Ligand code: HEM
């Protein structure tokens with residue numbers, strides 16, 4: 001069997017060229033106690049520790065992001081970047097959204113050749129690998145309320161200014177968007193790190209930590225401790241994951257008047273319908289696997305059943321991400337050429353010198369570019385494919401109520417499959433950029449995701465766009481004119497209206513304006529940074545599903561079973577849907593369908609022979 005190593009990459013590859021200086025300060029200075037690892041552990045730890053035996057904290061939850069480039073803060077530590085030439089403040093993030101992106105926003109989404117799932121798989125894996133939350137330790141909750149006060153709390157010093165004549169916010173008299181700065185590793189660990197670096201609260205590995213929880217405590221609270229299962233409760237005659245608040249409570253995260261609100265491994269899980277569906281179906285998949293395993297191995301304990309089912313679900317998600325999703329996002333040929341593609345007859349060679357940590361340029365910048373495919377609407381379709389309900393995505397965030405009546409998950413799922421998704425253009429949809437979290441408590445409601453993404457980049461000190469291009473090895477840009485070929489479809493004159501100099505352009509702004517690469521859904525800068533991240537968290541993951549000769553490696557027969565599965569089969573097996581397209585990402589696909597009733601999972605290779 002041939003092997004895929006970090007040396008097979010023949011394109012720009014940040015890991016291979018080792019241009020990135022890995023900063024170990026946090027681990028050396030901020031973590032006093034040593035962790036002891038059991039090198040023969042068959043299963044991953046819940047928090048990602050001991051994946052790398054030499055550096056047990058690499059990739060663990062609650063460790064810092066890395067930087068591919070240098071930090072850009074005005075004071076070299078934490079204050080927001082300013083204009084390159086004259087040190088004045090950068091243009092307001094909202095001004096850029098309105099002036100550069102909004103003017104090209106079409107009233108409805110331009111239909112894509114893919115469906116809703118391309119958005120949902122992307123967000124689901126995001127929630128597995130990255131969580132850079134704001135620091136809510138210091139009040140007020142709404143940072144806009146603190147403006148004008150004498151001592152504005154540090155974390156509230158970056159609210160987004162909105163003009164009185166803003167085309168959307170003037171209707172609701174909003175002149176401030178309540179941005180709150182991300183929590184940093186230094187403050188949380190009482191350790192002086194300069195410059196600041198945000199903290200990742202998820203495990204960086206694709207290890208389904210958004211489902212199981214990123215700490216042992218959280219994970220234990222979600223287990224039933226019987227038969228290896230995750231806890232469930234019955235709603236309308238069906239089993240669902242457990243709720244944060246019991247039926248009858250009226251608050252879910254930031255939203256009032258809600259009856260149902262799930263408790264899962266990741267705090268963002270109730271964000272909107274599609275995500276709720278994924279969290280729920282993956283949970284049911286785990287419990288289904290435990291049922292099948294116990295039939296084969298009746299003597300297995302709760303712990304073995306839980307860990308074996310978890311290992312199965314994790315490998316399944318890795319296959320979906322690397323085999324099915326990334327080639328669509330980044331282009332198949334590219335994935336082949338840089339070693340990202342997953343193939344059945346090539347093993348992944350684990351490299352313990354690769355730091356799996358995600359980069360801020362990825363989480364606060366380039367992997368937000370796919371926010372441009374978030375569609376505006378959810379459609380529910382009945383068995384005859386007639387629309388029964390239409391919901392604006394932004395008005396149904398943080399609420400699961402509409403999915404609880406019988407057949408509603410299935411109607412949602414049909415809509416996610418059969419309706420076309422949103423074409424990847426530079427702008428995000430109109431609703432998510434003016435009324436995101438509509439219906440939430442005041443101070444949180446009606447935000448703009450595009451402004452947040454721009455501001456978040458500045459918050460965590462991202463290098464400007466042209467510097468990240470340099471990191472990727474692309475030709476240097478020294479003037480607006482140099483951008484003419486690079487941002488091929490875009491009027492550079494418009495950029496000049498807002499940015500004083502080409503050095504000032506924010507990473508996410510430049511990355512969104514680049515034309516999409518051949519065969520992919522993002523531009524070349526986003527592709528480079530996204531590829532770097534997914535290479536790190538695969539080749540730097542000792543437990544990745546096809547790494548051989550590890551205590552947790554699968555047998556060939558087991559891997560064959562995993563490889564034969566796809567997302568449509570999971571959705572078939574975990575809902576009451578009658579049929580689904582074999583290619584889960586293709587809308588309007590009615591020819592190649594699974595008859596869901598005929599799908600059977602055979603876990604024979606997991607049977608342990610106790611007779612011999
Ligand atoms: C309906 C779909 C989605 C919604 C409503 C949504 C919304 C959000 C929100 C509100 C944030 C927090 C922003 C902040 O405070 O900085 C966020 C962060 C993020 N989103 Fe999305 N998103 C969606 C889909 C996606 C997709 C498809 C991707 C990528 C493929 C993605 C990638 C990210 C990343 C990387 C972050 C930063 C995560 C972190 O480390 O905290 N999102 N998103």
Ligand SMILES: [Ca+2]
Pocket residue numbers: 128129202203204205206207208209210
């Ligand atoms: Ca994870």
